[in-house]
Structure formats: C-alpha cells, structure tokens
Amino acid sequence: MIPKPKAAAKLKIQVLAGGISHEREVSLKSGRRVADALTDAGASVVIREPDAALLANIRKDKPDVIWPVLHGASGEDGALRDILALTGVPFVGATAQGARLAWDKSIAKILVEREGVQTPASITLPKDAFRELDAQGVLKTVAASLALPVVVKPAKSGSALGVTIVRKADQLSRAMIDAYVYCDVAIIERYVAGTELAISIIDLGAGPIALPAVEIQPVDGQFGYQERYTAGETNYFVPARIKKTVAERAANMAIAVHEILGLRHLSRIDMIVDNKGVAWFLEANVLPGLTETSLLPQAVTAAGHSLGEVYLSLAQAAIRNR
Amino acid sequence: MSNSSQKGTNFDQWLDSYAARANALSVSEVRALFAVVSRPEVVSLAGGMPYVHALPKELIARSFETLMADRGDLAIQYSGGQGDLKLRDQVRELMALEGIKSSVEDIVMTTGSQHGLDLISGLFLDKGDVVLAEGPSYVGAIGIFRHYEAHIEHVETDHDGIQPEALKETIARLKTHGRKIKFLYLVPNFANPSGVTLAEKRRAKIVEICRRNKILILEDNPYGLLYFDKQVPDALRSIDENVIYLGSFSKILAPGFRVGYVLAPPAIREKLVLAQESAILCPSMFSQSMISEYLSNSDWQGQIDTFRGVYRERRDAALEALAEHLPKLSTTHPDGGFYLWITLPDGIDSKAMLPLAVKELVAYTPGTAFYGDGSGHNKLRVCYSFPTPENIKVGIKRLATVINLQTELLETFSKKGATK
Numbered sequence: 001m002i003p004k005p006k007a008a009a010k011l012k013i014q015v016l017a018g019g020i021s022h023e024r025e026v027s028l029k030s031g032r033r034v035a036d037a038l039t040d041a042g043a044s045v046v047i048r049e050p051d052a053a054l055l056a057n058i059r060k061d062k063p064d065v066i067w068p069v070l071h072g073a074s075g076e077d078g079a080l081r082d083i084l085a086l087t088g089v090p091f092v093g094a095t096a097q098g099a100r101l102a103w104d105k106s107i108a109k110i111l112v113e114r115e116g117v118q119t120p121a122s123i124t125l126p127k128d129a130f131r132e133l134d135a136q137g138v139l140k141t142v143a144a145s146l147a148l149p150v151v152v153k154p155a156k157s158g159s160a161l162g163v164t165i166v167r168k169a170d171q172l173s174r175a176m177i178d179a180y181v182y183c184d185v186a187i188i189e190r191y192v193a194g195t196e197l198a199i200s201i202i203d204l205g206a207g208p209i210a211l212p213a214v215e216i217q218p219v220d221g222q223f224g225y226q227e228r229y230t231a232g233e234t235n236y237f238v239p240a241r242i243k244k245t246v247a248e249r250a251a252n253m254a255i256a257v258h259e260i261l262g263l264r265h266l267s268r269i270d271m272i273v274d275n276k277g278v279a280w281f282l283e284a285n286v287l288p289g290l291t292e293t294s295l296l297p298q299a300v301t302a303a304g305h306s307l308g309e310v311y312l313s314l315a316q317a318a319i320r321n322r
Numbered sequence: 323m324s325n326s327s328q329k330g331t332n333f334d335q336w337l338d339s340y341a342a343r344a345n346a347l348s349v350s351e352v353r354a355l356f357a358v359v360s361r362p363e364v365v366s367l368a369g370g371m372p373y374v375h376a377l378p379k380e381l382i383a384r385s386f387e388t389l390m391a392d393r394g395d396l397a398i399q400y401s402g403g404q405g406d407l408k409l410r411d412q413v414r415e416l417m418a419l420e421g422i423k424s425s426v427e428d429i430v431m432t433t434g435s436q437h438g439l440d441l442i443s444g445l446f447l448d449k450g451d452v453v454l455a456e457g458p459s460y461v462g463a464i465g466i467f468r469h470y471e472a473h474i475e476h477v478e479t480d481h482d483g484i485q486p487e488a489l490k491e492t493i494a495r496l497k498t499h500g501r502k503i504k505f506l507y508l509v510p511n512f513a514n515p516s517g518v519t520l521a522e523k524r525r526a527k528i529v530e531i532c533r534r535n536k537i538l539i540l541e542d543n544p545y546g547l548l549y550f551d552k553q554v555p556d557a558l559r560s561i562d563e564n565v566i567y568l569g570s571f572s573k574i575l576a577p578g579f580r581v582g583y584v585l586a587p588p589a590i591r592e593k594l595v596l597a598q599e600s601a602i603l604c605p606s607m608f609s610q611s612m613i614s615e616y617l618s619n620s621d622w623q624g625q626i627d628t629f630r631g632v633y634r635e636r637r638d639a640a641l642e643a644l645a646e647h648l649p650k651l652s653t654t655h656p657d658g659g660f661y662l663w664i665t666l667p668d669g670i671d672s673k674a675m676l677p678l679a680v681k682e683l684v685a686y687t688p689g690t691a692f693y694g695d696g697s698g699h700n701k702l703r704v705c706y707s708f709p710t711p712e713n714i715k716v717g718i719k720r721l722a723t724v725i726n727l728q729t730e731l732l733e734t735f736s737k738k739g740a741t742k
Contacts, residue, residue, distance in 0.1 A: 020364070022677055025357035051361070130734045139735075161677065173735040180731055181678040217330065232334035293333050 002202055002305055005312040011043045013315055014063035018049040021072025023159050030290035031069040034311055041308030058087050065315045066091040071158050076103045076286040090318040094286045098262035102284040106155045106187055112281050115260050119281040122189035127180050139172045142188055149191040154183035160224045194274040197240050198295040199254035201267045204317040208258050210251035211299035215240035231293055238302035250279040257284055265314050268296050343471050355676055359685050365717030368685040370660050371708040374576050376632045385615040401607035403599035405431025409614040413583050420546055421556030428591050431605045435570040435582030440466050441597045446504045447472045454506040456484050458692030460514045463507055474694025483520030486527040493535050505538040511546040511554045512659025515692045515703035522555035529561045544570040545659035547626050550634040571613055574626050579609040639711035643718035660707035672702040675728045684720035
C-alpha cells in the first residue's frame with residue numbers, strides 16, 4: 001500500500017506541462033489531470049509551460065515543489081531536470097541522470113540486461129551508419145539474424161510514435177524511415193508475442209512499490225498512438241489476467257528496472273510476458289502518461305488509492321529527498 | 323495465460339451505442355503534432371488562420387459600444403432562425419460585388435459557413451451518396467461529407483480549376499455504375515488547399531454540365547474578395563439561381579464571430595431554415611449584430627483592401643523563399659487567398675515527414691488531409707496567411723531542410739519497399 005500524504009500546510013505546486021516535443025498534446029492533457037487531482041487533494045496548483053519564461057515563472061510562483069508532466073524529449077531526456085536541479089526547487093520524478101539512461105531505450109536495454117533482466121535481442125542503428133553502408137544489405141542481414149517479425153522503433157521517443165511491427169522484409173525500409181523522422185537512432189528488436197503489461201512503480205522514499213500490472217489488449221492488435229488515447233480502442237485489465245507467480249516475477253522485474261535506472265519517485269515499466277510466463281523488458285517511462293486513459297492512473301485506482309493523494313504524496317516525497 | 327473471466331475496461335461504456343457514423347471520429351498523431359503549432363518557436367504554415375492583427379480592434383470596440391447603446395437588448399436576445407434581416411440585406415450587397423442578384427428572403431445566416439455546409443449535407447446526403455469535389459478539396463468539407471457517410475469522388479483539377487471534360491467523364495462513369503450523385507462541391511476562388519481559381523471560361527461550362535445532369539452545385543466562396551491584383555470572375559451563382567452559395571465573414575473580418583451565410587433556391591432555403599431551427603434555434607444574434615454594425619459604420623471595403631495587401635506580401639514572401647530554397651519543387655501561384663499547394667519529389671510522404679518538420683520547428687498540412695480517397699501523399703499545403711513575411715521565409719527554409727533530409731533518407735534506403 002502507498003502511504004497516504006502527510007497532513008501539512010497547503011503545498012504550492014507548479015505543474016510543468018506542454019513543451020515542444022511530439023507528445024505536447026499528451027503532456028497538456030496529463031498536466032491538466034495532475035493539476036486537477038492535486039487541487040482536489042488540497043494543493044495550490046499552477047500550470048506552466050517549460051518555455052523562455054521557465055526560470056522567471058519559478059521565481060515568481062515560488063513553488064514548494066515542481067511536478068514536471070512533460071513527455072518526450074523536452075521532459076524525459078534529462079536536460080530540463082538538470083536545470084530544475086540548479087534552481088534548488090525540489091521536483092517530482094527521476095533525476096537528470098536517471099532520465100537520460102531510461103530515455104534512450106538502447107542504453108536502458110544494455111543496463112538492465114547486464115543486471116540479468118531479459119530483454120528481446122536487438123540492434124541499434126544510427127541513421128548515419130547507413131550513409132556509408134549498403135542499406136538494403138544491412139537490413140537483409142538484420143532481418144535474417146533477428147528473424148521476422150521485428151519491432152522497429154526510435155531509440156528516443158514515446159507514445160509508440162514511429163513504432164512499426166515489421167512482418168515482411170520489404171516493410172523494413174519504410175519502418176526505418178518512419179522511425180528516423182522521430183530520432184536519428186533506431187532500434188530493431190525481436191518481436192515477442194504474448195501479453196502486454198505495464199507496471200507502474202511508486203517510491204515515496206521507503207523503497208519502490210509495484211502497483212497492479214495493467215494488461216493491454218488493443219482491439220485491433222497494435223497499441224499505437226490512436227489506441228492509447230482514444231477511449232474504446234483498447235481493453236485494459238487491472239490486475240492483469242496472469243498467474244500470481246508470473247505477476248510477482250513481472251513486478252519484481254519492474255522494480256529491478258526502476259532501481260537499475262535510478263528513476264526515483266515514479267516510473268512505468270513496459271514488458272511482454274510470453275506464453276511460457278517469461279517477462280521481457282521493453283522500455284522504461286520516466287514520466288508515464290497521466291491522461292484519463294493512461295496506465296499509471298489505472299493502476300493507482302485499481303490499488304485502491306485516489307490519484308490526488310498519490311500525486312500529493314509524490315510531491316511531499318520530492319520535498320523530503322531534495 | 324488467462325486465469326479468470328475478469329472484465330476489462332475500455333473507458334467508453336457507450337461503445338455499442340454510438341451511431342455507425344461516429345466510428346470515423348478518433349484522435350490521430352497528425353492532429354496531436356499540431357499541438358506544437360501554438361509554441362512561438364514553431365513557424366506554422368499549417369492552420370488557415372486569418373491575420374486578425376491587421377484588423378484595428380478599435381473598429382470592433384466602436385461597433386460594440388454603438389450596438390450596446392442603440393439596440394443592446396435585441397443583440398443579446400434570440401433571433402429568428404433565418405438570421406437578422408438587416409445583416410441579410412447587407413450580405414445581399416456584399417454578394418452583389420461578385421455579380422450575384424439575390425433576395426433577402428433567400429439568404430440564411432449560419433454559424434460560420436461550415437455550419438451551412440453541415441446543414442445542407444444533412445438535408446441531402448444519405449449513406450453512400452456521391453459528392454463530387456475538386457482534387458484536392460477543403461478538409462473541413464471532406465470531414466462533413468464523411469460524417470454523413472457520403473462517397474467523395476474527386477474530379478481532375480489543374481491550374482484553372484476543375485476540368486469540365488473530366489467532370490463530364492466522372493459523372494458518366496458514376497451514372498453507369500448506378501451511383502447517386504447529390505452535388506458538386508467547389509471552392510472556385512483561391513481554393514483551399516490549392517490556391518487555384520476556376521477560370522472564367524470554365525464556369526459556365528461547369529454550371530451547364532451540372533444543370534444537364536441535375537446535379538446541385540455548392541459554391542463555397544470564403545476567399546473571393548481577397549484577390550491581390552485582379553478581381554475574380556463572377557460567381558457561379560450569378561450564372562444559375564439553382565447554385566447554392568456559401569459565404570463567410572471569417573476571412574474578410576474575423577473568424578471569432580462565427581458568422582456565415584447561405585444563399586439557396588427558395589425550396590431548399592425553406593428546409594435549411596427549419597433544419598437550422600431544429601439544430602440551434604437561431605444563429606448568434608450578438609455576432610450578427612456586431613457584424614451588421616461594423617458593416618454600417620466602418621470602412622469595411624478599405625479593411626478588405628488592407629487584408630489584400632497583408633496577404634499579397636505574405637504570398638510573395640512564400641514564393642520568393644520557395645524559389646530560393648526549393649527551386650525544383652512544383653508549386654501553385656495563387657492570385658489571392660491563403661494557400662500554396664506543393665508537390666514533393668516522388669516517394670516522399672508528407673504525412674510521414676511531418677514529425678521531422680515539427681522537430682525542425684516548422685509545420686504544414688499533409689496532402690492526404692485534402693482527399694477523401696487517401697491520395698495526396700506527396701503533396702502538402704502551405705498556408706502563408708498568419709506568420710510574418712520574415713517568419714514565412716524562415717519556415718520555408720526549415721521546410722527545405724526537412725525535405726532535403728527526407729530525400730536523403732529515401733535515397734539511402736532506396737525506393738524499393740520504401741513507399742507505403
């Protein structure tokens with residue numbers, strides 16, 4: 001169970017939302033949800049854009065704590081978190097270092113694999129690598145080595161933007177191009193069939209707690225952008241319809257990943273559980289979606305907590321371990 | 323794996339209750355990408371926003387003060403379903419500028435011309451009916467026609483607008499297949515998105531072809547008065563009183579008022595008023611009264627002239643920048659309005675390229691948005707109406723970088739297997 005927030009004076013919280021990334025709209029939606037929940041929980045909340053007035057707004061608002069709800073590069077690549085750290089105002093979520101390690105999926109995969117976490121075999125290919133090489137030849141070799149189907153995704157991106165499941169070799173070139181429009185580095189990863197799970201982690205200072213796993217079952221098969229943010233396009237099961245032992249292993253894996261990457265107060269770890277019950281790490285989310293259809297809020301609610309209380313507890317945790 | 327019959331959630335318990343036509347309504351990543359357009363760092367060549375900064379706000383403030391002093395109670399009351407009589411009379415004068423003779427009896431004020439288009443579509447379209455349209459055509463109209471589950475058939479269009487011969491052939495082909503064609507939808511002046519104007523010599527031909535085939539024409543003309551040098555030819559409605567004409571104050575004044583109008587043949591007008599009353603009771607009396615006041619007491623023709631100058635300067639900036647940075651690309655050369663239509667090198671998909679553009683801080687509208695049949699992959703619309711000329715140049719330069727990067731990427735992976 002997540003402890004309830006401590007009774008304290010009304011906290012002044014600055015929610016940062018928007019940004020200039022491809023996920024700006026999701027961030028704005030998430031930010032407004034977080035702000036509403038925090039207000040309901042008794043906090044005094046102001047929503048701000050991370051723009052040229054960022055530092056001036058922090059000086060003006062004098063928040064007790066900053067709650068960054070920024071998806072995509074502007075909030076998850078660590079840069080903004082470095083700047084927030086310089087202001088001395090505590091903030092919710094991963095440190096800059098943790099964010100950097102998780103934001104680059106290729107780095108995150110290496111780090112967790114070193115610690116014994118299973119992750120699908122993959123190859124990471126910067127766009128520039130193809131300039132000097134025979135692109136078709138390289139892709140042919142990759143396809144033969146990993147065996148189709150494979151998942152092509154940008155190394156740094158969220159909300160499944162630029163992600164393609166490639167089932168035929170002649171789709172690989174197009175998938176690479178679609179990934180490179182989001183990021184100069186793409187990952188080609190072996191596709192693992194199974195049950196898609198998202199496990200949210202909350203750490204208020206006493207160690208990470210895994211919330212109930214959310215099982216994702218998109219109506220049309222793939223959990224893309226549209227399926228994530230359109231009510232009715234995906235069925236969610238919380239807790240996931242998996243055996244208790246499998247659920248425990250998956251939760252332990254999620255906690256391990258959270259700790260290996262140093263994601264501090266919260267994260268969401270996405271994985272696939274194959275038909276043998278093995279959980280495969282796919283990616284870690286520094287700032288999980290917090291919209292009305294997002295996975296972390298579902299897990300919080302399923303665990304019997306109110307969103308406002310949990311978001312406020314996270315703010316208090318940020319103040320405690322600044 | 324499943325160990326229970328546990329029921330999941332999909333966040334929409336009404337999923338089985340929606341009308342079939344609601345299935346087409348869903349979020350998309352392209353729409354989401356447009357969220358970044360509001361950031362000042364991004365040069366948006368995407369949305370068709372009028373440059374309202376060129377409209378002195380004192381004019382609006384003065385209209386408001388006079389209106390409140392003279393007939394404030396009426397302005398904030400319900401109005402008739404057909405709209406304010408005084409404004410309809412002013413609209414009649416406005417349409418006369420494009421050769422249209424009309425009666426106030428046949429004019430219906432609407433909540434923007436978009437609402438007029440929706441009401442007309444509701445009156446005429448059954449599932450599977452055919453709407454003929456230019457190729458490309460206005461994205462907002464395509465959305466409405468889709469909503470009414472109509473089939474959109476694009477007719478070959480060139481630099482002089484829709485081609486009469488192609489129209490004839492399309493009609494004949496569809497009739498052979500037993501399809502029911504309900505109307506031809508046209509934006510004849512400085513079309514959205516192409517910027518193209520229907521040539522004068524083609525207008526009577528188009529009207530005659532439709533008349534002979536008993537096909538209604540919907541003439542949507544929001545940009546006609548925003549010509550740069552030469553006035554546009556007379557409206558199609560001036561040739562045939564059976565043409566339904568849609569007009570708007572969004573581009574010649576400001577879109578925030580949401581006031582448009584429809585001139586329709588009496589029988590259709592009658593149904594239109596009933597449909598409007600049933601949908602919204604009446605259009606906003608406040609907005610109508612404000613516009614009426616503005617038209618009565620301001621130099622509105624002078625203001626339109628100011629807008630023409632503003633948009634001409636921006637069009638020139640866009641064309642100059644395109645000539646400098648993307649000299650090999652084919653583009654239209656509009657003589658008025660807001661838009662340029664660009665054809666990209668073979669193989670480039672403008673929708674797939676958009677995230678890269680956003681990364682480079684420039685936005686445009688992908689070509690596929692303007693077709694009901696999924697074509698237009700290698701086209702894009704540039705809207706030059708809102709950014710300053712300097713920003714337009716910066717935006718086009720960034721667009722050139724994006725297109726060059728994408729071209730290079732395509733070449734790297736070769737064209738084989740790289741097109742969708």
